[in-house]
Amino acid sequence: MQLAPDEFRAKLVSWLDTHDLSPGNDHSFDAQVAQLSRVRKALFDADWMRYGWPTEVGGLGGPAVLRAILGEEVATRFLAEPGIYSMIEVLAPTMISYARPELAAQMVPRLLDGTEQWCQGFSEPGSGSDLASLSTRAEQRGDTWVINGQKVWTSLAQYASRCVLLTRTAPGHAGITAFFVDMDTPGITVRPLRTMHDVDEFAEVYFDDVVVPADRMLGQPGDGWKLAMDLLPYERSTCFWHRIAYLLATLDGLAGKADEADDLDLGAAYLAVHTARCRSHITQRTLAATGKVGAETSIDKVLLSTAEQQLFDTYRDLVPGAIEWTDPVLRSEYLYSKAATIYGGTAEIQRNIIARRLLGLGKEQ
Ligand SMILES: Cc1cc2nc3c(=O)[nH]c(=O)nc-3n(C[C@H](O)[C@H](O)[C@H](O)COP(=O)(O)OP(=O)(O)OC[C@H]3O[C@@H](n4cnc5c(N)ncnc54)[C@H](O)[C@@H]3O)c2cc1C
Structure with missing residues (x-):
């Protein structure tokens, strides 16, 4: 129906x-x-x-x-x-x-x-912002590929049954190939990493002679970079919409705890989150109408991560002691908001994209 x-x-x-x-x-x-x-x-x-x-x-x-x-x-x-x-x-x-x-x-x-649960094995030590430099190797052996290397910051890896994994099969952007890997394959070691909000959200993942059937390749050899870029519209549209909804609900909770004298700070936080929501609405409509969005979603990322941090900073200021002493859930959210300007592309990288690709303000050195 x-x-x-x-x-x-x-x-x-x-x-x-x-x-x-x-x-x-x-x-x-x-x-x-x-x-x-x-x-x-x-x-x-x-x-x-x-x-x-x-x-x-x-x-x-x-x-x-x-x-x-x-x-x-x-x-x-x-x-x-x-x-x-x-x-x-x-x-x-x-x-x-x-x-x-x-x-x-x-x-x-x-x-x-x-x-x-599944995880996304893209980032490596030394290959985060510069993802295209990743070096986890996949070598063809008959009907299989053998994977060696290391991933890091892989969210949910310790819970995941499968991983969408980027590997290197040849030099350059056209030499990145993606696989769908079963996490219980021999040779995979997952070591959870603790974040500053005291949660084992992500992990290091080691691949030692991990044998993956050729039919687990996603696309063709060399399609990995395109796959990574194609994630962007989804990450920057529906995912953001969910997060903004969550931030607005959190703001409502804050409004219930703050007194009238705090209206100005609350208003500023609302404005920031609503601005991100309006922007996200445009992005979703663009995606629905054209099927694609691009570099302009870096603006969404900057607006959202800035609004998220502003909201939790406001919370800390308006409900004194809650984050430090009385509300462990809020403390966790507050600390996690600091990661918003890192995951999914750092704030500096987003601003570089806005400056170079959208405003034409110079080229990468
Ligand atoms: C909570 C969380 C969850 C994550 N989950 C996943 C996941 O599931 N899967 C996954 O693959 N990855 C994941 N990541 C990793 C994330 O994608 C990377 O942290 C991010 O891309 C930044 O890479 P990096 O950590 O290597 O930092 P780096 O790239 O080393 O950057 C370090 C600093 O240098 C700055 N910098 C780097 N290059 C430039 C430049 N050209 N110009 C200006 N400044 C620059 C950055 O902005 C940053 O401040 C996660 C990260 C976090 C925080």
Whole structure:
């Protein structure tokens, strides 16, 4: 059954009002990942998670905006941590575009229905902003490829059953090749890394003679850079929309705790988040109309990360002691907001892109 966006939201809201998916009081990362699986399963079983995805991968079709609405409802009700919830918005479209159709049909439903977590193995020590310099090697041996190297900052790697992995098969941008790798393949070692907000969110991942069947290549040899660039529209549209919804809900919570004298600071934080939301709305409409967005989404990234940090800085100022002493969940969010100007491309890199590609202000040295 096809649903128009308004109808979809109305039915979804009424379903969510009568099905309690609230998380428990355990705020550990293990509990957050378990809650994520629980929420995805319940939403998939009730079909909500299937709207907006192609029927070939277990979806019910319809526009991607239905996924944005679902993510917005999940985020504003604090049902799942928005960062890890939104990973489906990057990984599933990548599989749909690049995996063999049979592989996508087999695997994508496992991600959507919460059976599995997946991770994104792009960054390496020394290859973060300069991703194209990555050096994890993949060498062809008959019907297989053998992978050696190291990834770092791989979110959810210790929970993941699969990894969308970028490797080097030849020099240059055209020598980057992507694979869909089972994380239980012999030769893979995952070492969780603790963040400053005290969470093992990401990990180092080592690959020692890891044998991957050739039919797990995503696209053709050399398609890896294009795949990485094609992630951008998803990361910068629906994912951002979910996060902004979550920030607005957090702001509402703050408004309830602050007194009238704080209106100016609160107003400034609202303005920042709403500006990011307006911008994100334009991006989603552009994506829906043209199927692609590009360098201009660096503006969205700067607006969102700046608004997120401003919001939590305001929280710290207006509710004294909450972050430092009384509210461990808020403390965690506050500290994590500092990562917003790093993950998904640092603030400096985004500003370089805006200056060079959008404003024509000079070239890379
Ligand atoms: C919470 C979190 C989750 C993450 N999850 C994942 C994941 O799941 N998968 C994954 O692959 N990666 C992930 N990352 C890694 C992320 O993509 C990288 O941290 C990011 O791309 C920056 O790379 P880097 O850390 O190597 O820093 P570097 O590239 O070494 O940058 C260091 C500093 O130098 C600056 N800099 C670098 N080059 C320039 C330049 N040309 N001009 C001006 N300034 C410059 C940067 O802005 C930065 O301030 C995650 C990171 C974080 C924080």
